[in-house]
Amino acid sequence: MRVLILGGDGYLGWPTAIHFSAAGDEVWVADNFAKRQWELEEGIQPLRPVPTLHRRVARWRELTNNPIHLRVGDLTNHRFVYKLLEEARPDAIVHYAEQPSAPYSMQSRTTAVNTQVNNVAGTMNLLFGIQAICPDTHLVKLGTMGEYGTPNIDIEEGYLTVEHNGRTDTVLYPKLPGSFYHLSKVHDSNNIYFACRIWGLRATDLNQGVVYGIDTDQTVLDETLATSFHYDHVFGTVLNRFLVQASLDLPLTVYGKGGQTRGFLNIRDTLQCVELAARNPADRGEFRVFNQFTEQFSVRRLAEMVVAAGGRHGLDVKVDQIENPRVEREEHYYNARHSKLADLGLVPHLLTDAVLDDMLDTIVRHNAAVDTSTLMPSIRWAGGQVAAKA
Amino acid sequence: MRVLILGGDGYLGWPTAIHFSAAGDEVWVADNFAKRQWELEEGIQPLRPVPTLHRRVARWRELTNNPIHLRVGDLTNHRFVYKLLEEARPDAIVHYAEQPSAPYSMQSRTTAVNTQVNNVAGTMNLLFGIQAICPDTHLVKLGTMGEYGTPNIDIEEGYLTVEHNGRTDTVLYPKLPGSFYHLSKVHDSNNIYFACRIWGLRATDLNQGVVYGIDTDQTVLDETLATSFHYDHVFGTVLNRFLVQASLDLPLTVYGKGGQTRGFLNIRDTLQCVELAARNPADRGEFRVFNQFTEQFSVRRLAEMVVAAGGRHGLDVKVDQIENPRVEREEHYYNARHSKLADLGLVPHLLTDAVLDDMLDTIVRHNAAVDTSTLMPSIRWAGGQVAAKA
Numbered sequence: 108m109r110v111l112i113l114g115g116d117g118y119l120g121w122p123t124a125i126h127f128s129a130a131g132d133e134v135w136v137a138d139n140f141a142k143r144q145w146e147l148e149e150g151i152q153p154l155r156p157v158p159t160l161h162r163r164v165a166r167w168r169e170l171t172n173n174p175i176h177l178r179v180g181d182l183t184n185h186r187f188v189y190k191l192l193e194e195a196r197p198d199a200i201v202h203y204a205e206q207p208s209a210p211y212s213m214q215s216r217t218t219a220v221n222t223q224v225n226n227v228a229g230t231m232n233l234l235f236g237i238q239a240i241c242p243d244t245h246l247v248k249l250g251t252m253g254e255y256g257t258p259n260i261d262i263e264e265g266y267l268t269v270e271h272n273g274r275t276d277t278v279l280y281p282k283l284p285g286s287f288y289h290l291s292k293v294h295d296s297n298n299i300y301f302a303c304r305i306w307g308l309r310a311t312d313l314n315q316g317v318v319y320g321i322d323t324d325q326t327v328l329d330e331t332l333a334t335s336f337h338y339d340h341v342f343g344t345v346l347n348r349f350l351v352q353a354s355l356d357l358p359l360t361v362y363g364k365g366g367q368t369r370g371f372l373n374i375r376d377t378l379q380c381v382e383l384a385a386r387n388p389a390d391r392g393e394f395r396v397f398n399q400f401t402e403q404f405s406v407r408r409l410a411e412m413v414v415a416a417g418g419r420h421g422l423d424v425k426v427d428q429i430e431n432p433r434v435e436r437e438e439h440y441y442n443a444r445h446s447k448l449a450d451l452g453l454v455p456h457l458l459t460d461a462v463l464d465d466m467l468d469t470i471v472r473h474n475a476a477v478d479t480s481t482l483m484p485s486i487r488w489a490g491g492q493v494a495a496k497a
Numbered sequence: 498m499r500v501l502i503l504g505g506d507g508y509l510g511w512p513t514a515i516h517f518s519a520a521g522d523e524v525w526v527a528d529n530f531a532k533r534q535w536e537l538e539e540g541i542q543p544l545r546p547v548p549t550l551h552r553r554v555a556r557w558r559e560l561t562n563n564p565i566h567l568r569v570g571d572l573t574n575h576r577f578v579y580k581l582l583e584e585a586r587p588d589a590i591v592h593y594a595e596q597p598s599a600p601y602s603m604q605s606r607t608t609a610v611n612t613q614v615n616n617v618a619g620t621m622n623l624l625f626g627i628q629a630i631c632p633d634t635h636l637v638k639l640g641t642m643g644e645y646g647t648p649n650i651d652i653e654e655g656y657l658t659v660e661h662n663g664r665t666d667t668v669l670y671p672k673l674p675g676s677f678y679h680l681s682k683v684h685d686s687n688n689i690y691f692a693c694r695i696w697g698l699r700a701t702d703l704n705q706g707v708v709y710g711i712d713t714d715q716t717v718l719d720e721t722l723a724t725s726f727h728y729d730h731v732f733g734t735v736l737n738r739f740l741v742q743a744s745l746d747l748p749l750t751v752y753g754k755g756g757q758t759r760g761f762l763n764i765r766d767t768l769q770c771v772e773l774a775a776r777n778p779a780d781r782g783e784f785r786v787f788n789q790f791t792e793q794f795s796v797r798r799l800a801e802m803v804v805a806a807g808g809r810h811g812l813d814v815k816v817d818q819i820e821n822p823r824v825e826r827e828e829h830y831y832n833a834r835h836s837k838l839a840d841l842g843l844v845p846h847l848l849t850d851a852v853l854d855d856m857l858d859t860i861v862r863h864n865a866a867v868d869t870s871t872l873m874p875s876i877r878w879a880g881g882q883v884a885a886k887a
Binding site: 185216219220223224227228231232235258259260261267269270271272274275276278279280281282283284285286287290293294297298301304305306307434440488489 | 625
């Protein structure tokens with residue numbers, strides 16, 4: 108299969124690229140390195156140094172003899188997109204190439220508008236490019252479970268059948284996104300669904316939960332192959348941040364009451380899910396939606412699990428409930444269906460003690476490099492003006 | 498009341514401005530004249546010449562002694578938006594300032610992306626400006642009934658209460674927009690709702706039906722006060738186009754079967770509805786949605802009514818069913834609630850024979866200026882590439 112990974116320099120993009128390459132697929136990656144620029148703006152670095160994408164691609168070839176085709180460019184430049192599609196002629200496109208942080212999007216008017224314009228216009232260029240150049244290509248788009256918000260009813264996979272005044276219809280599941288970033292993903296989903304309806308494109312929208320994990324079967328082969336692991340308040344996800352805090356004898360920072368419940372998955376399962384979606388494409392004209400996570404946890408429960416993992420490492424981990432910088436429900440109903448990827452064969456890596464211990468071991472080895480000033484949130488969702496960056 | 502009309506040069510914006518001014522309100526208008534530029538791109542002119550906004554504002558002052566404050570600028574320039582809000586300090590903002598045409602948005606990648614970026618980024622700048630400068634201001638935003646599509650269940654006003662697996666929630670009504678333009682309005686609605694939730698802004702989203710009509714109580718006072726009346730395939734609405742075709746002994750062009758049913762309203766009722774919304778503001782934090790139309794018609798039924806009006810004018814009007822350039826259902830269920838504006842006091846101007854006859858009279862007087870080459874659709878929704886402009 109010819110697979111094009113957009114956002115191939117990222118936390119998930121790079122491991123996805125070498126995962127497909129290891130499986131024998133012909134892999135193309137593209138990136139504009141915007142995420143690295145945003146990190147610089149925030150004064151943020153990943154836990155381990157991440158070599159350039161060029162160096163990682165070269166190292167992968169040295170180790171495996173597998174070429175990965177690398178192109179540098181920006182999806183908001185449609186000429187780049189069209190040329191890339193003409194060259195790569197992909198069977199599947201895995202699209203990670205978006206501004207991925209809710210706090211970043213909430214920092215200022217500039218970051219909010221740039222997030223939406225970058226994500227929406229880039230994805231629109233991609234849709235027009237697919238329609239013009241390779242209309243049979245299967246678009247696998249990364250969305251987020253955060254698009255749904257926390258409704259008081261069960262969350263279905265993409266669609267909801269509604270009976271109303273004696274009549275019935277199946278509609279896109281109503282969304283209640285919680286940041287300008289999450290909104291950009293909702294806009295994308297609506298645009299992609301439209302392109303499937305009017306042009307007969309085929310697409311799978313992966314509403315992904317919160318990803319945790321440091322390594323995959325391929326990244327562990329060589330330290331040059333490491334992926335970007337973030338523990339900070341802007342790009343870090345909650346479990347990754349908690350484990351870094353635990354490793355440094357810092358209290359875990361739970362936002363508010365901690366009853367916020369979300370779907371979670373191991374980075375290894377991201378790769379499995381994306382591969383399952385790509386190898387089982389949507390039909391022409393079909394806009395397919397999968398909820399991509401394996402387990403639900405509350406933030407409070409995750410903190411308890413990290414406290415226990417710390418105990419097994421001789422660390423006396425404390426938990427701080429800090430003021431919630433976000434506007435969100437802190438206690439709520441949450442029950443999200445996630446059976447479609449399991450039906451395709453997903454075998455989950457669950458969040459066991461062994462997984463937590465292994466992550467904590469790796470983090471302890473690298474935590475001398477942690478910048479503790481980037482752990483505490485400084486971007487508030489509400490309260491007069493959006494707070495300026497400290 | 499201090500009212501700021503964004504898009505004050507447009508078909509609806511200008512009549513809205515002089516409507517509020519006639520009522521004694523302090524009126525500010527802003528426009529960047531982008532719509533006039535888009536008309537030039539398409540080779541399109543309105544039926545009657547439309548003087549510059551500056552001339553119309555000056556003439557209005559000569560006739561009524563009422564000043565209208567005019568500012569020229571673009572909502573995608575946030576510095577313009579912030580300065581405008583600081584000067585005008587509006588109690589209500591009526592926001593028409595968007596690319597308003599579905600066919601225009603479907604013409605090419607460029608027009609699709611520009612439509613979404615222009616509409617979404619402009620509205621985001623406005624939301625941030627309101628939050629920073631005048632958070633108590635009531636935003637009255639023009640949306641469209643086309644955001645809902647044609648679901649098989651009754652269309653409610655903005656929200657739908659869903660019972661699912663024994664639990665209940667009230668959610669934003671699911672949308673199924675039919676063009677990149679309609680999608681931009683859905684994106685806007687989601688962004689505005691979010692701003693109400695997290696910042697406590699107050700907003701009313703007016704999901705407006707298809708507007709028809711040429712004149713209002715104020716535009717008839719002087720020919721300099723005319724508003725932009727479009728009959729063409731890009732910016733013209735269906736009834737306006739049918740009447741122009743009838744006046745010229747040209748067949749009415751029904752797209753496909755003509756069972757497409759939509760909500761319609763007279764331009765005079767647009768002004769009434771906007772005024773009712775502005776004088777009865779939403780609460781802080783409330784995102785209020787009104788369906789703004791007075792009657793439902795199928796396109797086929799409208800054609801029959803125009804044939805009859807033509808008969809009363811001695812015109813033998815024919816109807817052509819032409820290939821539908823859009824991707825849409827041509828026969829479908831349609832029942833949309835529209836009671837909230839009636840509850841506030843809306844007294845509809847219904848589409849009577851007298852209204853049709855009056856419009857046709859005016860059009861017959863001006864139809865020597867019609868460019869008949871702009872009546873037939875040339876922009877197709879689907880079919881390989883979006884068709885190039887003829």
